[in-house]
Amino acid sequence: MNLVRAELERLSARRFVQLMVVLLVFAFAVTAATTLAGSHKPTASELNSARQQAVDARRSMETTHQECLARLQERSPTDTSEYFADCADLDPVRQERLPIAADFLPGVFSFAEQAESLLYFLIAFLVLFGFLVGASYIGADLNSGGVVNLLLWRPRRLTVLAAKLGTLLGSVLALSLLASVVYLATFWVIGQSAGLPGRLDGDFWGSLGAVHGRGMVLVLLASALGFAIATLGRHTSAALGAVAAYAVVWELGGRLVLQIIDARRPDRLMLSSYIGAWLSGESRFFDPQLCAATAGTGYCSGLYTLTWGPALLVLVALTGGLTVLAFAVFRRRDLI
Amino acid sequence: MSAVIEIEGLRKTFHSLRNGRRVAVDGFDLLVEAGQVHGFLGPNGSGKTTTLRALLGLVRADSGRMTVLGEPSPELLPRVAGQVGAIVESPQFFGNFTGHRTLRLLARAGGVPVSRVDQVLDLVGLHDRGDDRVKSYSLGMKQRLAVASALLKDPRLLILDEPANGLDPAGIREMRDLMRSLAANGVTVLVSSHILGEIQLICDHVTIISRGRRVAAGRVDEVLAGHDRHEFLVRVAEPERAVELLHAAGLTAVVDGEALVVSGVGDPTVVSRALGEQGLWVGELTPLRPDLESVFLELTGAYGPSSVPRQVDDSSPPRDGAVIDLDRGVDA
Numbered sequence: 001m002n003l004v005r006a007e008l009e010r011l012s013a014r015r016f017v018q019l020m021v022v023l024l025v026f027a028f029a030v031t032a033a034t035t036l037a038g039s040h041k042p043t044a045s046e047l048n049s050a051r052q053q054a055v056d057a058r059r060s061m062e063t064t065h066q067e068c069l070a071r072l073q074e075r076s077p078t079d080t081s082e083y084f085a086d087c088a089d090l091d092p093v094r095q096e097r098l099p100i101a102a103d104f105l106p107g108v109f110s111f112a113e114q115a116e117s118l119l120y121f122l123i124a125f126l127v128l129f130g131f132l133v134g135a136s137y138i139g140a141d142l143n144s145g146g147v148v149n150l151l152l153w154r155p156r157r158l159t160v161l162a163a164k165l166g167t168l169l170g171s172v173l174a175l176s177l178l179a180s181v182v183y184l185a186t187f188w189v190i191g192q193s194a195g196l197p198g199r200l201d202g203d204f205w206g207s208l209g210a211v212h213g214r215g216m217v218l219v220l221l222a223s224a225l226g227f228a229i230a231t232l233g234r235h236t237s238a239a240l241g242a243v244a245a246y247a248v249v250w251e252l253g254g255r256l257v258l259q260i261i262d263a264r265r266p267d268r269l270m271l272s273s274y275i276g277a278w279l280s281g282e283s284r285f286f287d288p289q290l291c292a293a294t295a296g297t298g299y300c301s302g303l304y305t306l307t308w309g310p311a312l313l314v315l316v317a318l319t320g321g322l323t324v325l326a327f328a329v330f331r332r333r334d335l336i
Numbered sequence: 337m338s339a340v341i342e343i344e345g346l347r348k349t350f351h352s353l354r355n356g357r358r359v360a361v362d363g364f365d366l367l368v369e370a371g372q373v374h375g376f377l378g379p380n381g382s383g384k385t386t387t388l389r390a391l392l393g394l395v396r397a398d399s400g401r402m403t404v405l406g407e408p409s410p411e412l413l414p415r416v417a418g419q420v421g422a423i424v425e426s427p428q429f430f431g432n433f434t435g436h437r438t439l440r441l442l443a444r445a446g447g448v449p450v451s452r453v454d455q456v457l458d459l460v461g462l463h464d465r466g467d468d469r470v471k472s473y474s475l476g477m478k479q480r481l482a483v484a485s486a487l488l489k490d491p492r493l494l495i496l497d498e499p500a501n502g503l504d505p506a507g508i509r510e511m512r513d514l515m516r517s518l519a520a521n522g523v524t525v526l527v528s529s530h531i532l533g534e535i536q537l538i539c540d541h542v543t544i545i546s547r548g549r550r551v552a553a554g555r556v557d558e559v560l561a562g563h564d565r566h567e568f569l570v571r572v573a574e575p576e577r578a579v580e581l582l583h584a585a586g587l588t589a590v591v592d593g594e595a596l597v598v599s600g601v602g603d604p605t606v607v608s609r610a611l612g613e614q615g616l617w618v619g620e621l622t623p624l625r626p627d628l629e630s631v632f633l634e635l636t637g638a639y640g641p642s643s644v645p646r647q648v649d650d651s652s653p654p655r656d657g658a659v660i661d662l663d664r665g666v667d668a
């Protein structure tokens with residue numbers, strides 16, 4: 001416990017951590033300020049007109065659907081042209097979202113409409129924050145002899161390293177939760193006072209909460225990953241280098257090579273696909289061979305899905321594996 | 337007397353891709369008993385720091401047996417770590433913290449009452465600078481902070497790797513006083529240093545290491561006595577004639593400047609009688625006792641007439657029978 005308290009003090013005193021927190025506050029303030037400046041509370045007439053436009057848009061969708069159904073009835077049984085494949089695609093009832101008044105209110109911030117993308121921005125920042133802080137926290141300490149000093153005091157390597165990792169994850173999580181609450185609350189207030197709150201029902205909060213929860217998991221995974229790679233490489237830059245190398249060599253170069261050799265479903269081999277799938281619940285990718293199998297028999301989207309379950313498994317296995325390896329290596333290594 | 341540090345047959349090889357294998361410690365033995373102020377001497381690169389690191393569990397030894405305060409190290413080191421204060425090579429501290437905060441964090445991590453921080457800062461003379469950032473400290477001030485960190489636990493055993501590094505003359509003397517007072521309070525001290533005069537003043541025992549092996553060990557006076565060639569400096573009016581007379585009396589003597597150096601003298605009265613009987617009156621008859629420096633240089637072969645600069649790995653390995661160890665007799 002004492003060890004964790006001491007680590008907490010060290011972590012919070014790090015210049016880099018302070019800088020990142022300042023950066024977070026700054027980015028946050030800028031977003032909030034520009035949103036506030038670019039939004040106003042809609043007048044009654046603006047609202048009425050927007051509502052009318054939304055009703056019109058919905059009605060026109062309905063009309064298109066009906067026309068499609070009518071044409072489907074008329075066509076000859078031999079005609080299989082794809083246009084008619086599925087009128088259900090046009091069915092307003094089956095749309096993910098329907099036009100609403102907020103869509104027709106330019107210059108009005110709607111919390112319900114924007115919250116999710118704002119949250120994604122925050123999560124992206126926190127993932128970067130967690131990774132960099134995780135890497136620099138142990139990397140700098142290994143290099144400056146801080147770890148050696150500590151081990152002279154507490155010659156239990158695994159305990160010392162675990163205390164560091166635990167402190168890191170705990171602090172990053174606490175900061176992330178705090179940041180997201182403040183962040184969302186601010187925009188909620190902006191929506192209430194200088195824009196539209198929008199439909200804030202149970203569905204909305206449920207789906208926002210789900211994105212948030214998955215985002216927090218990703219932030220923790222990124223922190224642990226940065227920590228593990230920097231421990232393995234004895235250096236902060238090892239983590240940065242590893243990620244940069246991975247991105248360039250595999251996500252870009254590897255993807256290109258896989259395309260050239262026409263490998264099947266290259267996205268399945270990319271970490272970024274799993275990150276996307278985990279965050280959004282599922283990701284769809286195109287696979288031309290899916291359609292080759294069903295050629296000529298009708299409609300084929302050629303999409304396959306990565307769902308969050310396997311995505312989480314991949315991400316946890318990678319991070320967990322590297323973390324365990326980092327502890328195993330650190331236990332035996334010569335500390336100079 | 338009980339052993340506080342015991343090292344037997346310690347071996348440590350460093351492997352690196354660039355330089356291949358390097359044997360840093362090669363079958364080294366060390367025995368430090370309770371209450372000793374034990375000097376640990378050796379040329380640069382002879383393996384002192386590596387030995388201390390292995391003892392404290394910072395590097396893994398290839399082989400050898402080590403105990404600290406009776407517990408095998410590094411396996412059971414955590415049991416006694418609370419009683420061992422150590423600095424290994426100049427420790428690096430986080431520059432942005434103040435001295436006080438640095439120590440407070442260590443105290444907290446080690447479960448030492450925070451009130452102890454002010455005591456040790458005072459002890460090493462940093463009381464007034466405790467609230468300055470470490471990066472603004474001078475070399476000697478950092479070193480003092482390091483010593484303070486080792487003292488924080490109120491240790492039974494203090495291991496100091498070159499504590500005098502960067503200290504000013506007053507600081508060196510303060511360090512000497514500090515070690516003496518610690519020793520008087522029953523703290524066992526193992527201290528490595530290159531300032532041999534200092535070691536001779538404060539240590540009662542020494543171990544000398546060269547090329548990773550022990551070349552001498554035991555009480556300081558015994559080690560010195562073991563290298564006493566019973567030489568005397570003699571001043572007389574006619575040195576050349578004196579040499580002949582001494583030769584005739586069965587002694588070895590050489591002219592050294594204006595004086596003579598006579599060796600193998602058991603009883604100095606023999607010298608004055610041999611010369612006086614022939615009318616040569618001895619003006620000065622001084623025993624030439626070896627000091628730690630001359631013994632050190634002789635044992636480690638670290639200095640000698642040479643036209644090329646000596647390289648760090650040129651120290652000599654131990655010679656047969658060179659090890660003097662009081663507690664075990666003379667190693668053969």
Ligand SMILES: Nc1ncnc2c1ncn2[C@@H]1O[C@H](COP(=O)(O)OP(=O)(O)OP(=O)(O)O)[C@@H](O)[C@H]1O
Nearest residue numbers: 336350358360378379380381382383384385386387
């Ligand atoms: N991390 C390392 N990798 C490779 N070789 C090393 C390493 N650390 C020490 N050595 C080698 O081990 C030998 C002993 O080094 P050590 O630091 O123990 O010497 P020392 O007696 O403390 O010297 P000094 O008086 O200069 O402090 C040297 O030859 C050194 O080059």
Ligand SMILES: [Mg+2]
Nearest residue numbers: 384385425497
């Ligand atoms: Mg050294």
